[in-house]
Amino acid sequence: MIGRLNHVAIAVPDLAKATERYRDMLGATVTQPEDLPEHGVTVVFIRLPNTNVELLHPLGDKSPIAPFLAKNPSGGLHHVCYEVEDINTAVEFLLATDTMRVLNPKPKIGAHGKPVVFLHPKDNDGVLTELEQA
């Protein structure tokens, strides 16, 4: 089912500082910050040769990242995203086997404009897991 690792997401308390660090200290290619109001985040992508790191910072009052940063003020690894060929087939399989809860069985459109679902971290070793249709 899962294919490429699409990205690893890191919640950061200071997006400008984090971006500078990846660019100037770690020598990576970084994108301009992009506000995604419908997701409640501002994102910067660290472009690596084989995948991306997604830096996430809260945007607006109801950011889904805010509780994580309240609990982890220094920031931290937030989720991983794997690509799947067909999101509906993936969801149907997971629902049928009933061992990994799908937080949004009806896929929503993710940060890259593609349908995504999230799996409950408690069912996957404490790791919030996103599946994105490739």
Added chain:
Amino acid sequence: MIGRLNHVAIAVPDLAKATERYRDMLGATVTQPEDLPEHGVTVVFIRLPNTNVELLHPLGDKSPIAPFLAKNPSGGLHHVCYEVEDINTAVEFLLATDTMRVLNPKPKIGAHGKPVVFLHPKDNDGVLTELEQA
């Protein structure tokens, strides 16, 4: 400086269950568990088309993963590892700029038989960061 994402490491409380889940539920290719006594871990690799996920479970009394699992009993995202061309050049640069602490300035031999260093999570948004010579 940083190149490919070599792996994302996840600490897991039950290695057999986690491996089964990635194989049977998420349909990934998994390796046989491998004991690395000198690192205090047993590892299983999830082979993805573009990178690896490394499942880590404590081995022995002084496992570096044990305190993490004591704090996060369900498991969780533990570290990320980026490839660098030359580990000594990377360390020299980081030591000279003095903004990201290198936990072991003298590289040690990592799980893949290559020299690695770890950077202090407090200097990188709470993310334990490994650099591995490619």
